[in-house]
Amino acid sequence: MDQIKMVDLNRQYKRLQKDIDASMAEVLEQTAFINGPAVKSFQSNLENYLGVKHVIPCANGTDALQIALMALGLQPGDEVITSTFTFIATVEVIALLKLKPVLVDVDPSTFTLLPNEVEEAVTDKTKAIIPVHLFGQGADMSAIMKIANKHNLAVVEDTAQAIGSDYSLNDTKLKLGTIGNIGCTSFFPSKNLGCFGDGGACFTNNDELAAMMRMIVNHGSRKKYYHQVIGVNSRLDTLQAAVLDVKLKHLDDFNNRRRVAADYYDQKLGDLEGLDIPVRDAASRHTFHQYTLKVKDGKRDALQAFLKEKGIPSMVYYPVSLHQQEAFEAYCENNQSLPISEDLSREVLSLPMHTELDEGQLKYITQSIIDFFKP
Numbered sequence: 585m586d587q588i589k590m591v592d593l594n595r596q597y598k599r600l601q602k603d604i605d606a607s608m609a610e611v612l613e614q615t616a617f618i619n620g621p622a623v624k625s626f627q628s629n630l631e632n633y634l635g636v637k638h639v640i641p642c643a644n645g646t647d648a649l650q651i652a653l654m655a656l657g658l659q660p661g662d663e664v665i666t667s668t669f670t671f672i673a674t675v676e677v678i679a680l681l682k683l684k685p686v687l688v689d690v691d692p693s694t695f696t697l698l699p700n701e702v703e704e705a706v707t708d709k710t711k712a713i714i715p716v717h718l719f720g721q722g723a724d725m726s727a728i729m730k731i732a733n734k735h736n737l738a739v740v741e742d743t744a745q746a747i748g749s750d751y752s753l754n755d756t757k758l759k760l761g762t763i764g765n766i767g768c769t770s771f772f773p774s775k776n777l778g779c780f781g782d783g784g785a786c787f788t789n790n791d792e793l794a795a796m797m798r799m800i801v802n803h804g805s806r807k808k809y810y811h812q813v814i815g816v817n818s819r820l821d822t823l824q825a826a827v828l829d830v831k832l833k834h835l836d837d838f839n840n841r842r843r844v845a846a847d848y849y850d851q852k853l854g855d856l857e858g859l860d861i862p863v864r865d866a867a868s869r870h871t872f873h874q875y876t877l878k879v880k881d882g883k884r885d886a887l888q889a890f891l892k893e894k895g896i897p898s899m900v901y902y903p904v905s906l907h908q909q910e911a912f913e914a915y916c917e918n919n920q921s922l923p924i925s926e927d928l929s930r931e932v933l934s935l936p937m938h939t940e941l942d943e944g945q946l947k948y949i950t951q952s953i954i955d956f957f958k959p
């Protein structure tokens with residue numbers, strides 16, 4: 585049996601190596617490393633894949649979130665409601681722009697924003713909501729869009745973990761990231777669509793927001809050396825675009841392979857007492873960026889140690905909710921308690937999940953977990 589990894593990028597590369605190497609060699613030949621033809625090509629292929637009017641490539645997923653918030657023209661002190669149970673980038677950019685992060689709790693079964701808590705957090709300073717489609721599954725976008733429409737708020741979807749996921753909104757099938765005003769994603773190597781370094785993108789169907797974001801990523805400029813707004817330097821590398829353009833053709837296959845592994849885990853672990861397998865929301869087709877268990881009775885750390893002994897890696901996403909992070913002490917309400925996320929931090933355990941898991945590995949992983957609970 586091959587060594588089990590959380591994410592096996594090497595085996596995936598080997599499988600696609602011929603096409604990826606050829607695509608990268610073309611960039612080296614052209615030496616158009618900044619904004620070369622592959623960037624445009626990938627942009628337009630991703631627009632088609634997502635069914636969205638505009639994709640604005642940028643340097644990474646954190647930048648994508650920052651650029652989205654800049655494009656909305658938010659002012660210091662404006663409040664942005666988001667999840668406390670996410671990767672730090674989501675909240676970091678809010679604070680960096682001197683906006684106020686308002687962190688709310690998550691649904692204990694889907695790990696995504698609780699719409700009623702979002703509604704309760706709305707004040708007359710609230711300007712935007714950032715739902716995070718955590719672990720590959722959509723936040724409750726029907727409810728969130730209703731709240732946003734009612735209070736005239738912008739919605740920026742953090743789609744870094746859910747690219748390619750289908751979501752049913754009023755019987756229409758849409759890709760996550762194309763429902764709110766702006767969607768943001770990351771092409772970090774371990775994401776469902778990952779490049780060989782950093783990369784990211786914003787999506788929108790709104791022409792004005794797209795034009796603004798294209799300016800912002802390019803130093804606030806439309807015409808060289810003429811600057812309309814304060815921007816940033818955030819570009820997707822041509823070499824990364826060349827890799828992504830090849831991998832995009834495989835994204836549905838990648839997501840299917842993840843689902844096959846998740847189905848196997850579900851089947852073997854579903855009846856086990858002492859843990860909960862991930863809940864699948866009917867509106868959202870899970871793409872399993874992570875396969876995350878909830879381990880009951882305080883046994884999470886013991887299970888993780890047991891698996892490690894057997895050569896099986898696992899990860900805790902996330903051990904500390906963002907409202908409890910030292911960095912945000914000055915930004916969040918003092919003594920704020922968000923008990924669901926705090927419980928989740930003690931219970932969650934993500935199992936190896938990638939496109940190359942084989943049946944032997946899955947069998948070994950699941951049998952080891954069964955052995956832990958039924959020695």
Ligand SMILES: *Cc1c(COP(=O)(O)O)cnc(C)c1O
Nearest residue numbers: 644645646671673674744770772
């Ligand atoms: C990965 C990730 C990001 C940031 O992406 P980078 O490309 O690493 O900057 C933002 N939000 C979430 C939820 C993520 O998982």
